[in-house]
Amino acid sequence: MSLPRYKGYKDSGDLILGQIPEHWAFCPLKAVVDSDNSGCYGVEPEGAEIQLPVATTAQIDSRGQFDVANMPMRGFTEAEVRRYGCSAGDILVVKSSGSATNIISGKSGIVDKATEKFVFSNFLLRIKPHAEDVLPSYLYRVISSSLTRERVQLMCSSTTYPNLKVGEYISATIPLPPIAEQTTIATFLDRETGKIDALIAEQEMLLALLAEKRQATISHAVTKGLNPDAPMKESGVAWLGKVPEHWEILKGARIGTLFGSGPVAEDEVHEEGSVPFIKVGSLSAEGFEIANWNWHVSEATAGRLNPYSEFVVFPKRGAAIFLNKVNIVKCRALIDPNLMGWKIRQSISSAYVAYLLTVRKLQELADVSTVPQINNKHIEPEKFPIPPLSEQEAIVEFVSTGCQKIDALKAESERAIALLKERRSALIAAAVTGQIDVRGLVTEPEAA
Numbered sequence: 049m050s051l052p053r054y055k056g057y058k059d060s061g062d063l064i065l066g067q068i069p070e071h072w073a074f075c076p077l078k079a080v081v082d083s084d085n086s087g088c089y090g091v092e093p094e095g096a097e098i099q100l101p102v103a104t105t106a107q108i109d110s111r112g113q114f115d116v117a118n119m120p121m122r123g124f125t126e127a128e129v130r131r132y133g134c135s136a137g138d139i140l141v142v143k144s145s146g147s148a149t150n151i152i153s154g155k156s157g158i159v160d161k162a163t164e165k166f167v168f169s170n171f172l173l174r175i176k177p178h179a180e181d182v183l184p185s186y187l188y189r190v191i192s193s194s195l196t197r198e199r200v201q202l203m204c205s206s207t208t209y210p211n212l213k214v215g216e217y218i219s220a221t222i223p224l225p226p227i228a229e230q231t232t233i234a235t236f237l238d239r240e241t242g243k244i245d246a247l248i249a250e251q252e253m254l255l256a257l258l259a260e261k262r263q264a265t266i267s268h269a270v271t272k273g274l275n276p277d278a279p280m281k282e283s284g285v286a287w288l289g290k291v292p293e294h295w296e297i298l299k300g301a302r303i304g305t306l307f308g309s310g311p312v313a314e315d316e317v318h319e320e321g322s323v324p325f326i327k328v329g330s331l332s333a334e335g336f337e338i339a340n341w342n343w344h345v346s347e348a349t350a351g352r353l354n355p356y357s358e359f360v361v362f363p364k365r366g367a368a369i370f371l372n373k374v375n376i377v378k379c380r381a382l383i384d385p386n387l388m389g390w391k392i393r394q395s396i397s398s399a400y401v402a403y404l405l406t407v408r409k410l411q412e413l414a415d416v417s418t419v420p421q422i423n424n425k426h427i428e429p430e431k432f433p434i435p436p437l438s439e440q441e442a443i444v445e446f447v448s449t450g451c452q453k454i455d456a457l458k459a460e461s462e463r464a465i466a467l468l469k470e471r472r473s474a475l476i477a478a479a480v481t482g483q484i485d486v487r488g489l490v491t492e493p494e495a496a
Contacts, residue, residue, distance in 0.1 A: 087170035096123030136161035137184035186230035310353035
């Protein structure tokens with residue numbers, strides 16, 4: 049659909065903003081807002097009697113809304129509430145975060161009038177629009193647009209975890225149409241992005257269903273087999289239930305040999321070398337192939353430690369366990385101390401065992417009382433269903449083919465989501481910079 053443009057444009061004098069409609073104004077952001085980049089810290093002061101939720105970077109979703117129910121609570125004094133309390137129309141921008149993506153993407157949210165009262169943390173910049181100059185819903189669209197994201201990428205400090213240069217951010221030029229036109233633009237974008245968001249939600253629901261189908265396909269095949277008429281028996285294992293009666297139930301110790309990392313010094317690991325060195329960051333969550341081969345050791349180091357080949361590898365400690373990443377390493381390789389290797393005996397398929405582990409789930413095998421960890425004592429006594437080798441191979445082939453089809457649908461859905469997000473972003477940027485004239489596309493009742 050071709051959208052109308054304004055009749056005349058003028059140069060804003062800003063390289064990123066470019067030309068804007070000739071009757072629009074433009075000014076630094078700080079001219080039409082009050083900003084505060086201090087935010088509250090985690091320590092409660094003496095005399096803190098008021099309990100309120102604290103907004104951090106984690107509670108802003110992709111649509112700029114706040115998840116108040118999952119905000120951490122903290123005690124505040126009345127003076128702190130007056131200073132850090134947020135109200136309807138406030139815009140919060142991520143200015144520092146453990147995730148570089150949160151900063152570089154210009155992640156932000158707008159406080160809705162129906163939202164419960166909360167305060168903002170020191171990771172966020174609060175912007176309060178001057179009601180007489182700028183409509184909060186319009187300004188939020190400017191701040192969340194690709195126009196602002198381009199600037200944010202230029203304004204971040206170049207550290208591992210970038211911080212937003214607040215002074216530059218609030219000094220940047222913003223487009224400023226008349227208030228009535230701001231209302232029209234905000235109304236138009238609410239309507240049109242709502243349609244796009246609904247389509248994105250449909251695709252996201254499809255992705256969830258595909259993930260469930262993928263897991264169900266794997267789970268049924270590796271625990272029940274491919275023959276629906278096969279006689280069944282009780283396995284005696286709670287997570288398995290019944291299995292084909294000709295299958296064995298073997299402990300992990302009989303399936304293969306578990307091993308860990310040898311003593312490899314940090315200065316022995318390099319970007320290039322003869323033998324791969326597998327780290328947690330090497331593992332893929334998509335299939336069993338190693339995601340990257342970024343680290344290596346010399347042949348001399350490998351010779352000292354006798355590396356394995358053709359083994360299953362998975363995280364043995366830390367939060368990575370909950371990602372349920374199970375990979376297969378076919379070449380000679382060493383692993384780091386955060387990983388566990390499992391050399392499967394020749395009469396059993398490594399791929400079949402890898403599928404079994406994903407169904408059993410690493411987090412359910414692990415000790416999660418303190419730091420999550422998996423040791424030999426969690427794997428060796430665990431019981432697994434083992435069919436004859438020829439049947440294992442048939443199951444692996446069936447599951448692999450089925451997963452490929454599901455993964456193709458998943459990739460198609462992900463492409464659709466990416467295109468919808470690009471369309472959404474382009475529409476917002478075009479509307480807030482005046483590249484399209486939406487005045488005739490919104491009825492008076494809508495804008496009221």
